Amino acid sequence: MNYLRLLFVFFRVNVLGEMAYRANFFIQLFQSMVELVTALLGLAVVFSYTNTLGGWNPNEVLALVGVYFLVGGLIGLVVQPAMGKLIESVRDGTLDFTLAKPEDAQLLVSIQRVEIWKLIDIVLGFGVLTTALVRLGEHVGGWEALSFTVMLLAGVVIIYSFWLILAALSFWFVRVENILEIFQSVYEAGRWPISLYPGWMRFALTFIIPIAFVTTVPAEALTGRLTVETLAGAVVLAGVLFALSRAVWRVGLRQYSGTSA
Amino acid sequence: MNNLWDLYLQQFKTTFASMVQYRASLVIWMISHVLEPLVYLIVWSTVSLTGGGSVGDYTTRQFAGYFLVLMLVNHVTYTWIMYEFEYRVREGMFSVALLKPVHPIHSDIADNISSKLITLPMMIVVAVGLGFMFHPVIAPPVWALASAIPALVLAFMVRFLLEWTLAQSAFWTTRVGAINQIYFVLVLFLSGQIAPLTLFPKFVQIIAGVLPFRWMIGFPVELLLGRLSPEQAWAGIGAQLVWLLVGYALFRIVWRAGVRIYSAVGA
Amino acid sequence: MSSNAIHIENLQKIYVVSERESGVRAAFQSLFHRRTSEVRAVDGISFNVDPGEIVGFLGPNGAGKTTTLKMLSGLLHPTTGDASVLGFVPSRRERAFLRQITLVMGQRNELYWDIPPLDSFELNRAVYRIPTADYRRMLDELTDLLNLQELLHKPVRNLSLGERMKCEIAAALLHTPQVVFLDEPTIGLDVTMQRRIRSFIAEYNKRFGATVLLTSHYMADVEALCKRVIVIHHGKLLFDGDLSRLVQKFTAHKTIIVQLEQPDADLSSYGELVSHDESHYTLRVPKSETAHITERLLADLPIIDLLVEDPPIEEVIEQVFAQEGA
Numbered sequence: 128m129n130y131l132r133l134l135f136v137f138f139r140v141n142v143l144g145e146m147a148y149r150a151n152f153f154i155q156l157f158q159s160m161v162e163l164v165t166a167l168l169g170l171a172v173v174f175s176y177t178n179t180l181g182g183w184n185p186n187e188v189l190a191l192v193g194v195y196f197l198v199g200g201l202i203g204l205v206v207q208p209a210m211g212k213l214i215e216s217v218r219d220g221t222l223d224f225t226l227a228k229p230e231d232a233q234l235l236v237s238i239q240r241v242e243i244w245k246l247i248d249i250v251l252g253f254g255v256l257t258t259a260l261v262r263l264g265e266h267v268g269g270w271e272a273l274s275f276t277v278m279l280l281a282g283v284v285i286i287y288s289f290w291l292i293l294a295a296l297s298f299w300f301v302r303v304e305n306i307l308e309i310f311q312s313v314y315e316a317g318r319w320p321i322s323l324y325p326g327w328m329r330f331a332l333t334f335i336i337p338i339a340f341v342t343t344v345p346a347e348a349l350t351g352r353l354t355v356e357t358l359a360g361a362v363v364l365a366g367v368l369f370a371l372s373r374a375v376w377r378v379g380l381r382q383y384s385g386t387s388a
Numbered sequence: 389m390n391n392l393w394d395l396y397l398q399q400f401k402t403t404f405a406s407m408v409q410y411r412a413s414l415v416i417w418m419i420s421h422v423l424e425p426l427v428y429l430i431v432w433s434t435v436s437l438t439g440g441g442s443v444g445d446y447t448t449r450q451f452a453g454y455f456l457v458l459m460l461v462n463h464v465t466y467t468w469i470m471y472e473f474e475y476r477v478r479e480g481m482f483s484v485a486l487l488k489p490v491h492p493i494h495s496d497i498a499d500n501i502s503s504k505l506i507t508l509p510m511m512i513v514v515a516v517g518l519g520f521m522f523h524p525v526i527a528p529p530v531w532a533l534a535s536a537i538p539a540l541v542l543a544f545m546v547r548f549l550l551e552w553t554l555a556q557s558a559f560w561t562t563r564v565g566a567i568n569q570i571y572f573v574l575v576l577f578l579s580g581q582i583a584p585l586t587l588f589p590k591f592v593q594i595i596a597g598v599l600p601f602r603w604m605i606g607f608p609v610e611l612l613l614g615r616l617s618p619e620q621a622w623a624g625i626g627a628q629l630v631w632l633l634v635g636y637a638l639f640r641i642v643w644r645a646g647v648r649i650y651s652a653v654g655a
Numbered sequence: 656m657s658s659n660a661i662h663i664e665n666l667q668k669i670y671v672v673s674e675r676e677s678g679v680r681a682a683f684q685s686l687f688h689r690r691t692s693e694v695r696a697v698d699g700i701s702f703n704v705d706p707g708e709i710v711g712f713l714g715p716n717g718a719g720k721t722t723t724l725k726m727l728s729g730l731l732h733p734t735t736g737d738a739s740v741l742g743f744v745p746s747r748r749e750r751a752f753l754r755q756i757t758l759v760m761g762q763r764n765e766l767y768w769d770i771p772p773l774d775s776f777e778l779n780r781a782v783y784r785i786p787t788a789d790y791r792r793m794l795d796e797l798t799d800l801l802n803l804q805e806l807l808h809k810p811v812r813n814l815s816l817g818e819r820m821k822c823e824i825a826a827a828l829l830h831t832p833q834v835v836f837l838d839e840p841t842i843g844l845d846v847t848m849q850r851r852i853r854s855f856i857a858e859y860n861k862r863f864g865a866t867v868l869l870t871s872h873y874m875a876d877v878e879a880l881c882k883r884v885i886v887i888h889h890g891k892l893l894f895d896g897d898l899s900r901l902v903q904k905f906t907a908h909k910t911i912i913v914q915l916e917q918p919d920a921d922l923s924s925y926g927e928l929v930s931h932d933e934s935h936y937t938l939r940v941p942k943s944e945t946a947h948i949t950e951r952l953l954a955d956l957p958i959i960d961l962l963v964e965d966p967p968i969e970e971v972i973e974q975v976f977a978q979e980g981a
Contacts, residue, residue: 157566165573169582176443176587177435305412312420316427323434325521391784398781405770483730484765489753490782651732651746653670 133230134238141241155244159196163251166192166318181323183350186262188320191346193256195318198282198341200248206287207307208240210294214304217297217383226384233376237291260349267349274358275348281365282341288368289337291376298379310336317342340364395490399498400505407506414507421463422514428582429455429522444587450613453524454584456515458609462581463511464504464540465547465604469496470571473555474564482650493552493639500548528614535621539608542628547604549635559646574599580606600631659739660834660866661704661727666736668697668722668890696722698890699736704868706833709860711881711898712870713972719890720870721760724836727868728758740834754783757832759824761839766811772822773807776829783830790829796862797825800855817848824852828859835859837869841876853879874972886972902965906974909945911938913952914960925952934959939966 170192174185183191213236216222225235260267290307297303313336321329321343333339340361347353407414429452436448446454476482485492528536554571558564576582578592579601585593596602607624610616616624671691697719704710712720725731726738729745729752738745743752766775780790798804801821806814814822824840837856841849857880860867871877877884877898884901886894894901911926913936922928925948926940940948945963952958965971 154563154566158569161569161573165576168577172583172588173431173435177439179438180431181434302412305416308416309419312416312423315420316423319427319431323430325430328430391781394784395778395781398778402767402770402774402778405774406767409769483725483758483760486730486748487728487753487756487758488782489750489784647748648732651730 130234133234137238138241142243152244155247159247159251163196181320183320186259187350190256190259190349191320191342192318193252193259194346195342196248197252197256200245200252201283202286203242203245203248205241206290208242209237210290211307212240213294214297222383232380233373271349271351274353275345278345278348278361281361282345284365285337285340285368288372291372295375295379298382314338395494396498399495400502403499403502407503418507418511421511422459425455425459426518432583446584449523449525452522453526453613454609456519456524457526457612458581459515460511461609462605463508465544467500467548467551469552470555470568474558477558496552497548526613528612532611532614536608536612539611539625539628542632543604543608546600546628546631546635549639550600553639553642556642556646559649575601578602579604580609603628603631659703660706660741662739664701664737665699666697666726666738667699667734668726668731669734670694670696695890700892702885702892702895704866706866707864708883709867709869709881711877711884712868712887713877713884714887718887720887721838724758724838724868724870728756728836754830755832756834757827758836759827759838759840761842764823766823766826768812769810771808771810776826779826779829785830793829793831797828800858801825817844820844831863833865835865835867837867839871841873856880902971906966906971907942908939908966909942910964910966911940911949912962912964913938913958916957916959
């Protein structure tokens with residue numbers, strides 16, 4: 128498939144570029160480990176005083192932390208760099224180069240930049256997740272694994288669409304990159320089960336900045352507390368947002384091409 | 389002294405005038421300053437509720453009080469100078485500062501304070517709003533409230549000096565991000581931002597007492613909550629003064645060394 | 656000695672840079688053995704400047720001009736040698752010293768981007784402790800000389816490059832410094848603006864008796880402002896003296912511009928034909944033979960007009976650098 132070929136090509140170019148900065152590997156490794164240790168220590172302190180947090184036992188929350196890092200790594204690997212670059216290229220007009228290429232522009236802008244060393248986060252997250260699952264024992268079966276994968280994919284699609292819509296705002300507004308920074312700050316709230324938060328926060332974290340769908344929901348899938356409604360809801364939302372983001376992208380593109388000389 | 393006052397006044401005016409451009413960053417800044425303590429507030433309240441209404445020496449409502457006060461104290465003492473410094477050294481903007489017959493720290497202090505003059509009122513509003521939601525218990529005796537003012541001022545000065553000195557690592561290395569990160573983690577744990585320090589094992593509390601982090605943030609919070617005896621309050625102020633002196637000494641030494649390095653290599 | 660505004664003796668600035676070839680093996684080797692080499696940015700220069708002089712620094716990129724200015728303003732520590740400005744040692748960066756000098760660099764910006772220049776000026780007033788009356792007076796004079804009336808209240812980001820440069824220069828002079836270091840002050844500006852800045856510098860020097868040290872790529876800057884020129888190349892001082900003497904010393908040629916009636920004459924026997932524009936011919940001839948060739952031309956050809964000139968200074972400078980570079 129053409130898309131896959133393009134994906135591979137872009138990935139390769141980015142990786143080659145990054146390999147020149149070998150130091151960045153160690154920097155990212157250091158940073159990720161420090162973040163992970165911080166999160167785990169925080170967990171340790173909390174669970175030294177209790178055995179359950181909002182109905183979640185320590186290993187389930189550990190699994191959540193694993194998902195948090197895993198997804199954070201995924202977002203940081205592909206979504207964030209590409210969207211950041213998109214906003215830049217709208218601002219300085221280099222988007223024109225992308226538009227002149229004979230491929231779908233949305234695809235191109237979505238894969239144009241990769242932060243290769245975020246793979247470390249993915250690996251670390253995976254490690255934590257596996258550890259948590261092992262400790263949870265026999266509770267993880269085929270259905271859990273499957274629904275987890277589906278929820279993870281749905282979550283990533285939701286976040287990607289969300290970011291694309293935000294990035295597309297730069298077709299109309301100027302200082303959009305700040306909004307992306309807000310996401311970073313808010314994402315931190317995803318380290319704990321969403322069920323802990325009061326209603327208005329849960330709502331905000333589900334529908335305004337959809338963090339719940341990439342952290343708590345996939346973790347719920349793994350720990351067997353995923354309801355069918357949530358599963359269906361996530362999938363539907365993913366589809367809707369994806370379609371919406373594509374529509375916004377198209378409109379924005381028309382706006383951009385109309386005004387650029 | 390007159391001149392210094394004049395300088396600060398002018399710097400205030402300049403920061404205010406420029407601030408319109410930085411609304412967005414201010415909002416982001418405030419969001420993270422609200423969200424982090426809020427998340428821990430909720431987490432610890434949950435633990436407390438399922439644990440019979442208290443954890444250690446904090447009841448559920450006292451947790452609310454702790455984290456809301458922490459929110460404000462952290463905001464008041466916060467600095468962002470580490471990020472700026474690296475940028476300045478890299479872009480060679482230091483040359484402009486070094487040509488001036490005043491120490492560059494003054495404009496940074498003024499910039500910091502003037503930004504907070506705008507953001508603090510908003511933070512207070514948010515904290516009060518959250519207070520209505522979480523019903524905190526905050527009942528300090530009057531003397532504690534009064535002594536909290538010098539404690540806050542000292543906390544700010546200690547934090548600012550230490551972080552400004554730390555920021556100068558940009559003169560020696562480009563890996564400032566890594567250094568900053570370690571520092572932030574230490575602050576996070578040892579200043580009482582993840583949990584009140586009394587909830588940590590004894591040895592951690594001792595370390596936190598020896599290091600400056602508790603005196604930068606945790607101590608004024610505990611004071612404002614009325615959780616300290618007068619003797620402890622005095623001891624705390626004393627610790628702050630000690631760290632102020634240490635901080636100032638470090639600041640002067642590192643600055644002189646930093647300028648020498650910068651002047652050896654230039655911009 | 657102490658009557659000099661600026662006194663430099665054997666000033667040196669040596670950088671140590673590490674070298675490394677590309678490739679994995681070299682990277683590995685560099686972990687154990689750092690190969691270094693020396694870059695002599697400034698290699699033993701000496702000169703004195705009297706108060707009130709305007710001195711031009713000429714030299715190609717990397718010659719050591721900016722490095723010298725930075726050492727004189729205290730931004731850079733010399734490796735060896737002495738420097739003294741207004742009796743101060745620049746690298747000590749004493750407050751009293753900093754209050755009397757200023758350094759204007761092309762790319763450096765000290766004006767705050769989002770606010771009108773006037774607000775940044777006020778900040779400088781506080782920084783340099785300028786008494787209010789002096790500040791007002793200086794501001795008025797600078798506004799007058801540089802035509803800043805319209806610009807003072809507009810945010811800096813709304814100003815054009817030339818307007819911004821004028822404001823940056825004004826900001827740098829509010830405290831009436833006695834020594835002014837200008838590093839490529841007209842770079843990137845259009846011709847009109849360059850001319851205005853030049854005339855401003857001359858005026859400032861005249862009114863306040865300030866010592867001015869100016870580096871530039873543009874010969875026009877130096878020609879217009881400086882009687883005295885210092886040429887630096889590879890960190891060494893090649894020439895220090897009058898501009899006209901520079902030409903005399905370093906050039907072996909003169910230029911003869913001849914205007915003839917015939918459009919297509921062959922003048923190759925008289926000298927090297929540099930350019931030909933309809934009836935104007937530009938010849939390059941050895942200096943010693945100028946008189947002789949001029950005689951021949953006047954005798955042999957129907958000349959409408961004849962002009963003997965020094966070659967353009969750019970050429971001279973190029974020659975100087977070419978000589979030293981070899």
